[in-house]
Amino acid sequence: MEQVLNQNVIDAVDLKHKKHIRILIITGFVFLVYLIGSILHFDLPNLAKKWNKDRASMFMLDIYAHKDHIKMNWKDPQKIDVRFEGGHRHVYKDDPTWLIRNKNNQSTIVNFDNGGQFVFFPNRVEMRNFPNINEPFIFKLNKNGKPYVDGYVGKESMLPSWMRATENKVEVRPSLYERLQVYGSKVEVHRYELGWKYFWFDFDSPLVGKGFFDAISLMFNEDRVDPKISNFNLVVNEFLENEIWHHNTVLFAMVETLLMAILGTLIASMVGLPLAFLAAYNVTPLSSIRFFLRRLFDMLRGIDMLIWSLIFLRAFGPGLFTGIFAIAFTDTGTLGKLMSEAIENTDKKDKEGIQSTGANKVLQHRFGIIPQILPIFISQSLYYLESNTRAAVIIGAMGAGGIGLHFLGALMTGNDFENVAYMAILVLVAVMCIDTMSAKLRRLLIGIEDKK
Amino acid sequence: MYSDNILGFETIEKNLKAMAFKRLIYSFISILAILFLLSSGLTIAEENNAGSFQRGLSKFFDYPVDLFKEAFESGWRWYAYVFKYLPDLISTINMAFFSTLFGAIFALLLSLFASKNLIKNQYIVTLSRRTMDILRSFPELVIAMIFLYLMGKSELPAVIAIVIHTAGALGKLFSEAIENADNKPIEGLQSCGASWWQRVRFAVIPQVVPLFISYTLLRLEINVRASTILGFVGAGGIGEALSAVIQFRYGDEIIAIMFLLVITIISLDYFSRFLRGRLIGDNK
The missing domain is CATH 1.10.3720.10 (MetI-like)
Incomplete structure (x- = not known):
């Protein structure tokens, strides 16, 4: 008698278990179909194509690096200035160490950390010594005031993949950290460096170049940088009034x-x-x-x-x-x-x-x-x-x-x-x-x- | 501190009074702090708000009243608007549902690594917990806006943003559920010679899965709201429709969309409550 009862119980449990499993499989199947359908609907497989690659790389680069703009006008080649992030008010007063002006042949050299150089001349721009690039490229303006790559007129398709020449603009990007744009009116070089420059103190601040710990130690230093206000206030004010980081x-x-x-x-x-x-x-x-x-x-x-x-x-x-x-x-x-x-x-x-x-x-x-x-x-x-x-x-x-x-x-x-x-x-x-x-x-x- | 003999009533009373006094002081201080926060915060708000509080308060009903007026004026056409925006609503719900499901799968994977009773390596547990913290700390909007900017307008950025947030938020709840699972059923099954799979199947899953599903349902509700908001900033669905009609000032259509949204949220709330009640057994 007892044996039978047990067998019944076992059968009942088994049946219920099987029913559960069946429901589970059906729901799982439904969800799987839905998931696959939705993945296709939302176009997840094409995720990589949807990226705006230029924007994405600029975005990433900007997050961990900053850049200086070096600009030359073809009309006034002697006046070359260096600006932080291209800001109108952020012009360097003294030339950075990587910028060398040569008075003799009126050239200006922009050095990069990898040894590469962009050299400005009054009538041309040369590209020299970049690693893995053997050919020295020269960029000039033609009679109509349009930029071109010397030796490649009409053969634009033979240019390397990191260079793009269109009618009004030649863009050169040997790597993420260097960029040259030649227009009919001007030449602009972007020089990237790692880090958030001027994060603590602004371009015009008397404390420019000081890091976080320098600033903290300066706060409690008795010698006043600015005789009018205490160092503590100065540091706080200068930090808050940073014009680049706001x-x-x-x-x-x-x-x-x-x-x-x-x-x-x-x-x-x-x-x-x-x-x-x-x-x-x-x-x-x-x-x-x-x-x-x-x-x-x-x-x-x-x-x-x-x-x-x-x-x-x-x-x-x-x-x-x-x-x-x-x-x-x-x-x-x-x-x-x-x-x-x-x-x-x-x-x-x-x-x-x-x-x-x-x-x-x-x-x-x-x-x-x-x-x-x-x-x-x-x-x-x-x-x-x-x-x-x-x-x-x-x-x-x-x-x-x-x-x-x-x-x-x-x-x-x-x-x-x-x-x-x-x-x-x-x-x-x-x-x-x-x-x-x-x-x-x-x-x-x-x-x-x-x-x- | 105390000797072995039983405390006298006087001592107990004295201690109790001291405790009550301490509590009173604490509550007093916290109430003061809250009042200070409220008053100073509202002052700052009043100073920095575009319009003043009183003027805003008097204008509070103007906008809804205008909208409703317009909706009444449009008469029967209003019902057509409700149906017009139904496809948008469905696309928003679909967006939320898919991202919840996808996020829940990620959360499940993450939570397995974040549960102390499954993973013995302390570093892996901490690492996956921190990952989840970071994933859920970003508001969806921040991620969605960045992806929208990088990928152009589509539903995908919103889906990615919600998936990331959901993975973090659900992962934490899942791992807590796993860690809180009772060990006794597992031991009980082990004592009758159950295999590893049988122990998981009959002792762990029954404890954990109802909780998982109920958390996921709650998330679904939150995500429907979130995907509406993300639509509002450009990710499609009913949010985008709403932002469009708000710009055009079509009062009747604004009301139609708001009506759809409110109905959806309330019915979703009741539906998930009902399902959760059946799953966990207590109908709260």
Whole structure:
């Protein structure tokens, strides 16, 4: 008898197991088909082709390198100047060591670290000594004022792949770090070097060339660089007023974004918690209020942060309020719903215990419910703070201001990629800091149960 | 600190009061800090905002009211708009669904390396955890904008951005789920002579997979919102349609799109809640 029963049980389990496996295989198959279809739909296999290669390499290069522009006008060949990143206000007063002017034959030599040289003459530009390039190329202007490569007129297709000659422009790029452009009116050489130059101090700053640690030690040095103000103030001012990196605006924008996130979350949690109490059946007996609040939460949450920020953008204009309220509105809904559920799930016994001592309703809630929900409340609020830091960047980019907008602006100019990278790194650091801090705070406030 | 004998009531009361006092001080300080943060932050906001708070508040309802007015004026045509933007909506949802699925696969791979009870090498665990931290710290928009710039306008940049973020965010949750899996069922099966695969199949997967699916569903919801926003900056789908009609100031169509979005988000919310409830068993 027992044997039979066992056999039945085993059969039943087996059958169920087989059914599970069958469902699993079918779902797996469906997902696989969907995945393959979507990969084709989104054109993932052609990912490599979609890259705008020039843009991508310029972008990468700009992130870890900087460049100096050396420019010569054909009309005024003696006036050759060197500019940092081509900026109008960033002209070097003294020639860098790699630029040699030869008064005798009126030539100017631009040296590169790999031994290569571009040599400017009043009527031509020569390219010499580049590694793996044996032929010295010469670039000139023809009678019509158009640039050409000497010896290759009409044979442009025989030029090496790193050189491109069109009617109005000859572009030469032996490697990523050297670039020569010859136009009818001017010649321009870009000379790349690694690193973020002038990151700490600006071109015109008295402290130019000082690194981070130099600056820190200078801060506490008694000998004043500028007799009018103390070194500490000087260093801070010069750093913030960096015209190339705009630390002033960027850092303030970062603070704005953080403020948006923090204030938005604070307001959401301060409004959401009382509303959550009103929406919980074990606190509020009136079902009409509960129903109304529930639908309010659904509405606040359902209308996406995107839509809220659009509405607020119209009302408050670009600025912090838009971000703060968009975050606060959405998260009031989310937190209110979460917390009202948490309140409803609290253990009745605590509240009854308080009630048995003759405490009034307010005290019952204070000592019967709040201690139970406080850990959930704090950890949820902190969790939303983390995700709102990212959301604030996004809302900012849609028009509310802060670092998001600056990021978008720098990206759209199309050549300030080092600033784009700087801001991206700043956002990364800020988000990670908030993450770590909130994790620490959570552990501190709720104790170790969360740690595990 | 204390001797072996049992504490008297007085000592207990004294300790309790000291603790309560300490708590009171802490709460007082934190409340002060929060108030200070609020007031100073709002002052900064008021100073740097384009319009003042009060003027903004009075204008708050103008825009929605205008939109609704226009929607009412357009009458029956409005319903046609709702259907007109349905394909866009589907493309946005598809974008979110695909990136969630793809991201979840990456997250699964990463989480296997980030779980202490699976990988004994401390360095690999730390490395993959840091990787996940970095992946999820970038807002989707930042990655998407860079890729949009480099690849031109299409849906692919948004998909890549969401996949990267999802891999990081889900990876962390997955690895925590794996680490928190109870060891007892595994030991129980081992004691009746189950093989490695049987132990994984009947003791680990049942514990972990419902959680995985529920986290993935939550992510799907977040990603639908995210892909709408990314569409708004140029990645196609309903977001792009919304940004277009906002520029043209077609109030009725704006309302139609917002209506579609809100309906989608709410229904997705209920659907995933229902599914999660069935999977984990507690219908929260």
